[in-house]
Each structure stands twice: as structure tokens, then as C-alpha cells.
Amino acid sequence: MATLTVYDTPAVAPVTGFWTRARKAGLVFVVLGLVAAVGFTMLAKSGSHARFSFGENVSGAGVTVPARAGAAGFGVLCVLAGAALLAGRADRWLRALTGVALGAFVLSLLSWQVAPHTMPLGNMGQVTVKAALPLVLGALAGVLCERTGVINVAIEGQLLTGAFAGALVGTMAASTWAGLVAAAVGGLFIALLLAVLAIRYLVDQVVLGVVLNVFALGLTGFLFTQLMQPYGDRYNNPPVFPTWRIPVLADIPVLGPALFATNVFGYVAIVLVIVIHLALFRTRWGLRTRAVGEHPTAADTVGIKVNLTRYRNVLLAGLVAGIGGASLTIGDVGGFNQNMTGGKGFIALAALIFGRWSPVGAMLAALLFGFCEALGTFLSNNGSPIPSEFLSMLPYVATIIAVAGLIGRVRAPAADGQPYVKG
Numbered sequence: 001m002a003t004l005t006v007y008d009t010p011a012v013a014p015v016t017g018f019w020t021r022a023r024k025a026g027l028v029f030v031v032l033g034l035v036a037a038v039g040f041t042m043l044a045k046s047g048s049h050a051r052f053s054f055g056e057n058v059s060g061a062g063v064t065v066p067a068r069a070g071a072a073g074f075g076v077l078c079v080l081a082g083a084a085l086l087a088g089r090a091d092r093w094l095r096a097l098t099g100v101a102l103g104a105f106v107l108s109l110l111s112w113q114v115a116p117h118t119m120p121l122g123n124m125g126q127v128t129v130k131a132a133l134p135l136v137l138g139a140l141a142g143v144l145c146e147r148t149g150v151i152n153v154a155i156e157g158q159l160l161t162g163a164f165a166g167a168l169v170g171t172m173a174a175s176t177w178a179g180l181v182a183a184a185v186g187g188l189f190i191a192l193l194l195a196v197l198a199i200r201y202l203v204d205q206v207v208l209g210v211v212l213n214v215f216a217l218g219l220t221g222f223l224f225t226q227l228m229q230p231y232g233d234r235y236n237n238p239p240v241f242p243t244w245r246i247p248v249l250a251d252i253p254v255l256g257p258a259l260f261a262t263n264v265f266g267y268v269a270i271v272l273v274i275v276i277h278l279a280l281f282r283t284r285w286g287l288r289t290r291a292v293g294e295h296p297t298a299a300d301t302v303g304i305k306v307n308l309t310r311y312r313n314v315l316l317a318g319l320v321a322g323i324g325g326a327s328l329t330i331g332d333v334g335g336f337n338q339n340m341t342g343g344k345g346f347i348a349l350a351a352l353i354f355g356r357w358s359p360v361g362a363m364l365a366a367l368l369f370g371f372c373e374a375l376g377t378f379l380s381n382n383g384s385p386i387p388s389e390f391l392s393m394l395p396y397v398a399t400i401i402a403v404a405g406l407i408g409r410v411r412a413p414a415a416d417g418q419p420y421v422k423g
Contacts, residue, residue: 020088021094022085022088022094023085023086023088025082025085025094025098026081026082026083026084026085026086026087026097027082027086028082029078029079029081029082029085029097029101029102029105030079030082031082032078032082032101032105033076033077033079033080033081033082033101033104034079035075036074036078036104036108036109037072037075037076037078037108038075040071040072040108040109040112041068041072041075041112043071043112043385044067044068044071044111044112044115045067045115045116046068048066048067048115048116049066049067049115049116050064050070050110050111050112050113050114050115050116050117050119051064051065051114051118051119052064052110052118052121053118053121053122054121054122054253054254055120055121055122055253055257056120056122056126056261057120057122057123058120061253062118062121065111066111067111067112067115067116068111069111070107070110070111071108071109071111071112073108074104074105074107075104075105075108077100077104078100078101078104078105078108081097081098081100081101081104082101084097085098113379113384113386114382117382119378121253121254122253122254122256122257122258123257124371124374124375124378125254125255125257125258125259126257126258126261126262127374127377128258128367128370128371128373128374129258129259129262129367129370130262130332130370131369131370131373131374131395132366132369132370132371133265133266133269133324133327133370134159134324134325134327134328134341134344134348135344135347135351135369135370136269136273136324136348136351136362136363136367137265137268137269137272137320137321137323137324137327137348138155138158138159138321138324138344138345138347138348138349138351138366139155139348139349139351139352139362139363139365139366140272140273140276140317140362140363141155141158141187141191141317141318141321141324141348142155142317142348142349142352142362143276143280143317143352143357143358143359143362144276144289144314144317144320145313145314145317146293146352146357146412146413146416147280147290147293147313147357147413148292148293148309148313148314148413149292149293149296149310149413149416149417149418149420150194150195150198150199150205150310150314150416150417151205151206151209151416151417152194152209152314152317152349153205153206153209153210153212153213153349154190154191154208154209154212154213154216155321155345155346156213156216156343156344156345156346157190157212157213157215157216158187158191158216158317158318158322158324158325158345159321159322159345159348160213160216160217160220160325160340160341160345161189161216161219161220161322161325162183162184162186162187162321162322162323162325162326163183163186163220163325163328163336163340163341164220164223164224164325164329165179165183165185165186165325165326166179166180166182166183166186166238166322166325166326166329166330166336167179167228167236167238167329167330167335167336168182168223168227168228168235168236168238168336169181170182170238170239170329170330171234171235171236171237171238172235175239176238176239176240176241176330179238179239179329179330180264180323180326180330183325183326183329184319184322184323184326185322186322187318187319187320187322187323187324187325188315188319188322189318190212190215190216190318190321191314191315191317191318191321192315192318193212193215194208194209194212194314195310195314195315198314198419199307199310199311199314199420200307202419202421205417205419206417213345217339220336220338221338221339224236224336224337224338225338228336236335236336237334237335238329238330238334238335239330239334240263240331240332240333240334241263241264241265241330241331242263243261244261244262244263244267245260245261246260246261263331264331265323265324265326265327265331268323272320272359273359273360273363276359277358277359277360280359288304288309289309289313290413291304292304292306292309292310292415292420293414293415293416294413294414294415295414295415296415296418296420297420300420300422307420307422321345324348325341328340328341328344347395347396348366350369351365351366351368352365353410353412354368356410357412357413368398369395369398370395372394372395372397372398373394373395375391375394376391376393376394376395377391379391380392
């Protein structure tokens with residue numbers, strides 16, 4: 001039997017001419033750095049200090065930064081990183097310098113905004129991870145689908161259905177584990193509709209995803225108003241998973257509380273990212289999945305059942321997304337609210353693109369969006385002069401910037417969105 005090899009082609013097309021991608025990024029970072037170095041410095045209060053503690057509260061060891069000096073210094077660092085890219089001699093360091101520039105800009109902003117308060121980095125890490133959990137699991141669902149050639153715009157609907165089912169069954173059974181299983185089944189239900197209609201009946205996958213999202217919103221909204229709203233104690237009062245703190249590891253500064261003092265969803269997300277990444281790039285299943293997503297006809301000629309592989313992966317993605325939805329109800333607030341996902345499925349889709357269809361990349365992108373949400377909440381609670389409406393927009397603004405900066409520069413699986421009909 002013939003063998004099939006799948007090669008990962010470069011995700012970024014080469015750019016010619018003076019305005020390369022690195023130079024464009026450098027110009028943006030120079031402008032941002034000047035805004036930070038001048039604007040944030042002028043707005044910072046003279047003599048005030050921003051303190052960053054390493055633990056879960058404001059006391060304990062930490063670092064204190066003068067507000068004006070920090071805003072100016074980090075702003076200059078952002079300018080220098082951008083200038084290096086703008087000069088055209090550091091293209092190979094694009095990712096590293098981009099990280100330095102963005103980090104410096106954020107630190108400059110924090111030097112201005114945090115003062116005269118204290119930001120507990122350990123607690124911020126916990127809030128970031130909690131906000132990112134549905135995004136991580138939703139993005140993993142997208143990876144499983146799109147690596148096999150099926151566009152999953154219905155992540156929002158899968159998250160919403162999982163959140164509803166988890167709250168409903170968790171309340172009725174008085175069990176978090178029963179709610180978790182029900183949430184997975186809820187996500188599976190939407191995924192089954194996606195798989196049958198997209199793979200068997202060849203419905204346009206983007207339109208189908210939007211329709212399924214509207215269907216999930218309408219179904220859960222109707223059941224919420226008919227069951228949960230009038231009979232909340234009976235149908236919308238689920239138990240919540242407790243926090244499992246791992247001794248010693250949870251005491252690691254900053255990262256410890258975020259990674260090792262969380263509930264079951266945090267540990268499930270970590271395990272799934274590792275397992276899916278290794279399975280996708282190190283196993284026969286992963287090779288066949290990528291082959292179906294890149295060259296379905298070639299995969300068929302070597303004996304791979306293309307549509308069966310797509311069915312399996314889409315259904316598996318539904319299970320993962322349903323668990324992500326449960327993290328919002330039985331993993332956090334302990335109840336379901338109408339349209340409580342609030343567009344998180346679309347942010348997860350952006351994280352998928354930002355992460356270049358890689359489980360680890362999607363996780364890092366989701367954490368970035370989660371940090372934006374956590375930062376907006378912290379600043380709003382500490383009397384930031386920035387209007388709260390703008391702070392609540394941070395995750396969505398980050399999503400727009402990420403997608404706008406990467407569309408056209410990353411390559412989706414070649415057969416993504418293309419139905420396969422065996423000749």
C-alpha cells in the first residue's frame with residue numbers, strides 16, 4: 001500500500017519590497033512606544049508608585065515601580081524594539097522583538113494605571129486562566145475540526161449548549177460530574193448536527209455554523225425562560241467544582257496559583273492541550289487527520305476513510321467544546337444566564353487562527369485574550385480613569401487586532417471548508 005507524507009508548509013508567505021511585515025510591525029511599535037513614553041508618562045501621577053506582588057494577594061514579596069519612570073522607560077523600550085524592526089535588519093527576530101515591544105507597552109500602561117495600587121500577579125494569573133478556559137477548550141475544538149477539513153464556526157453554539165446542559169443536569173442530579181457529562185453531550189449534539197449537515201448533505205460550513213449558533217441561542221434561551229427563570233432552585237442552581245490546590249507547586253510565584261490552584265477544568269485543559277498536540281503531530285491518527293485536512297483525495301487513495309475521519313473528529317470536538325461551556329457554569333458562576341457565552345466562541349475561533357491551527361499556539365492566544373479580560377476587570381475595579389465600557393472591550397479589540405494582522409499571512413489547512421465527495 002502506498003504511503004502518504006504530510007509536510008507543513010510555511011504559514012507566512014514571503015513579502016517583497018520595502019514595507020515588509022517586520023517593517024510594518026516596527027512602525028506600529030514605534031508609534032505605540034511614543035504614545036506610552038509621552039502620553040502615559042504625562043498622565044501618571046508624580047511621586048506615585050505601582051506595586052506588583054508575586055502572590056495571590058497584595059501583601060508579600062513584590063516589585064515596586066515609579067509610575068512616571070516606569071511608563072517612560074518601558075515606552076522607550078517599545079520604541080527601540082520597533083526601531084530595530086523598522087531598520088530592516090532584524091527580520092529574523094520578528095517574533096522575539098514583537099513580544100518585547102508588546103510586553104513593554106503593557107508594562108508602561110500598567111505603570112500608569114496600577115499606581116498607586118498593588119496588582120497581585122498570582123491572582124491575576126488565576127483570573128486570566130479562568131477567563132481563558134472556555135477559549136482554550138473552544139479553540140481546541142476548532143483545531144480538531146479544521147485540521148480535518150471542517151470549518152467550525154459553531155463553537156459558540158457548542159459552548160452555549162454545554163453551559164446550559166451542565167447547569168441543568170448538574171442541578172437536577174445535584175452532581176458536578178453529572179453536569180460535566182451532560183455538558184459534553186450538549187456540545188456533542190451541536191457537533192452532530194454540524195457533522196451530518198456539512199459532511200453528508202454538503203451544506204456550506206460557514207453558513208451552517210452561523211445557523212447552529214442561532215439555533216443554540218434560541219433553544220437555550222427558550223428553555224431558560226420556561227424552566228430556569230421561573231424555577232431556579234430546581235433547574236438552575238448547580239454545585240460548582242471546588243479548587244484543587246497542589247501543595248508546593250501552587251506556591252510557585254505568579255504561575256503556581258494560576259496553574260496549580262484551579263478546578264478540574266484547568267487541569268483538563270492542560271492535559272488536553274498536551275495530548276492533542278502530541279497526537280496531532282506524533283501519531284498515526286494525527287498524520288491521517290492532517291492528511292484529510294490537506295489532501296483528502298490523496299488520503300483516500302492510500303486507504304484513509306476521509307468522511308469517517310471527519311465525522312470522528314467533529315464529534316470529538318463537540319465533546320471538548322461542551323466541557324468548555326461547562327467551565328462557565330459548574331466551573332465558575334454556579335448558574336446559567338441567557339447568552340452567557342457572549343461571543344466567546346468567536347474569540348476562540350480567533351485564537352485558533354492566531355495560534356496557526358496548533359493546540360499550543362491556540363492555547364497561548366486564548367491566554368492572551370483571557371489576560372485582556374482579567375486586566376480590564378482589575379483596572380475597572382480599581383478606579384481606572386478609562387471608562388469601564390472601553391475596558392470591557394479589551395478582549396474583543398485584541399481579537400480584532402489579532403485577526404486583522406494575521407488574515408492573509410497564515411495558511412489554513414488546504415481542504416478546510418471543502419466537502420469531499422468520492423469520485
